[in-house]
Amino acid sequence: MLKTIQSLSLTDVANALELPVIHTEKFNQCDTSIPIWQPAQYKTDPRFDDHLHKIFNGRSTATQQDNKALPLCLALSTEGVNWLNGGKPGQQGAGINVRLPNSSVQRLSEQQIIAPVDKVRTWPLQLSEIWCVIFNTGIGVCIVEVAYQSPGKKPHYAIQSPLEIQELNYHLARNKQNKQTLPLCWAANADKETTPVLGLAGIVNHLLPPLKNTNDTQSLKSLHWESTYTYTVAEVDDSTDDENFRQQAFRLARKYTDAYIPSSGQFANSEYRFFDNLVHHFALEGCCTLIRLSPNSPEAITQFAQTACRMAYEPIVTLVYSEMVFLRAMTQGSNIDIDLRNPSEQELEQLRHYRTRLYNYRLNSRFAYVSGLTLHNDFFQHLRNTFNIDSLLKELSTDVEEIEAFISMHLEEKNQRSLNKVKLLGSLFAALVLLTDLTGLNLHTLFFSSPPVPPIMRGLFWGAMGAIIFGFVTTLKPKK
DSSP states (O other), X not given: OHHHHHTOBHHHHHHHHTOGGGGSGGGGGSOTTSBSEEEOOOOOOTTBOHHHHIIIIIOSOOSSGGGTTSOSEEEEOHHHHHHHTTOOTTSOOSOEEEEOOHHHHHHHHTTTOOOTTTSXXXXXXXXXXXXXXXXXXXXXXXXXXXXXXXXSSSOSOBOOOHHHHHHHHHHHSOOTTOTTOOEEEEGGGTTSOOOOEEHHHHHHHHHSGGGTOTTSSGGGTTOOOOOOOEEEEEEEETTSOHHHHHXXXXXXXXXXXXXXXXXXXXXXXXXXXXXXXXXXXXXXXXXXXXXXXXXXXXXXXXXXXXXXXXXXXXXXXXXXXXXXXXXXXXXXXXXXXOXXXXXXXXXXXXXXXXXXXXXXXHHHTOOXXXXXXXXXXXXXXHHHHHHTHHHHHHHHHHHHHHHHHHHHHHHHHHHHHHHHHHHHHHHHHHHHHHHHHHHOOOHHHHHHOSSOOOHHHHHHHHHHHHHHHHHHHHHHXXXX
């Protein structure tokens, strides 16, 4: 699996996604066989504790045997990101277009918001960075950073309203089996018929081929992936009143459009708000950091999305989400299928591996604090509470205790059965010795004595020996 990801080239992705670059003259002028995934250091806040940096970048080994050859963190090459945006080698392209459904367009038009590309239904999208992080628990997370704007350092259009982000998040980050996920279209391919790529998950499937080829080999049989989780960072101006400010964060986190009107009581339990101009909202579908700016906002606030959110809060979201996926898979037993009535040695080994995975997580991937800053730790704890991490861990720990008790009991019973068999065999030989003592006969006497042993005595001896052996064989026969 990991060799497949590491060997994936620019040509493979360009052909699979039918990128516009494959039709350009410059395509053949560069080395397209270079792997698209490159080892990298994931950007984290320097104020994080050392163990957090190690979890992202510093591990030299991994739980899964085949993970040892893969760097813990991979980044999509700059060339690959350019090409995914429809560009040519060495330059960005025209970006990706998303066509919203009529229902979304109608809701936006009621707020005097029209499509920026063709004034009908199409909105622009730019891929900024793409990362693949494999944690020590064996869980991998693919991080796709998206900006709803035209490509380039000075885009001719950048979305300003959270209402647009709500609609785009809702349709681009649906579950993997949801047929309502919107197709993506590269702007340079607007006039050509191409195979549709469904949502952001469609791009990820081509960047990580094993995710969509889980039936190709036996080794990928247990491979699965969760639904797309979003971390949305958006800015609003200071004219937004407080109720709308909190409501927009609620919708952006949960992928709700304004078709759903939340009650004010929903905000208190799901948000963290240390400052009036910043609010974090947490949900199982996603989370959001909403920033309220004014003309007089200090640089720390105007740059908050590019500094704190990118370097601190995004890594925390990635880490805690991986914890949730790991614990949920463990507690729901999706990784093992064992008949506990009569487990084989191989199945017992699976249970031991299940137990070891939990110990590895608790020792190497679980901690109380991420840094010495209150804001980082509060964000971290709020997200863990939303994912119910502590309850999942408690339930899993109980399961593992029961597994340990089951393995111990099974081994004790197995050893006791073996000991009983040894005792029975010893009793059998003792009975045979007693028979020879009582009759004064043995096998040598029966066959070689002179004069021969009378037939009656010979029959009694063999009959008694046969009854003893039959009785022990019946006792040793396993019960159903």
